Amino acid sequence: NAGVMQNPRHLVRRRGQEARLRCSPVKGHSHVYWYRQLPEEGLKFMVYLQKENIIDESGMPKERFSAEFPKEGPSILRIQQVVRGDSAAYFCASSLPPTGGALKKLFFGSGTQLSVL
């Protein structure tokens, strides 16, 4: 049952280090989304990617955050020089390509809990 796989489940970093979060989408899905959930808050959209292409990164902080979804391999969310405020659960979701007006259903991974010490 190859759903969305995220790793690691838990990641601990010290301030100033880099965090790399991985997401393997459902087999056959070419679209990936990253969301962040801060404690006691909802899911905040970060970025929407297609293979080798960023479709919408309007939710990404301007600095330190980047995302990619290469032709081969998982999608990576990279946070450089982490700060305590980056501590959150990061969820990845995938979907089939949207087909003109049809419902787009997202399948979520179990998330990566990032803790910055």
Place this chain on the structure above:
Amino acid sequence: DQQVKQNSPSLSVQEGRISILNCDYTNSMFDYFLWYKKYPAEGPTFLISISSIKDKNEDGRFTVFLNKSAKHLSLHIVPSQPGDSAVYFCAADNNDMRFGAGTRLTVKP
């Protein structure tokens, strides 16, 4: 920008009664509205959806109502069961999917 709002952070109901979760949105361009359910330490899972051209969609104990003029939708669960206890996220889709802050539902036995 908070395009999708869930103003009630929590809701508690008795088993067997109706649970009503509410959601408001601001962007009239949304094509679809969805509800996701999330248990602790798991990712959200899809529950039910409704197209913007409909005003009601029913799936077993779950019914979603859409009022486009009021930019409001609601999820009804009846009868509520203890296993329904979870966080429910409202989402709206127009190319990008935007989520509300979630409502934590507790169904008491």
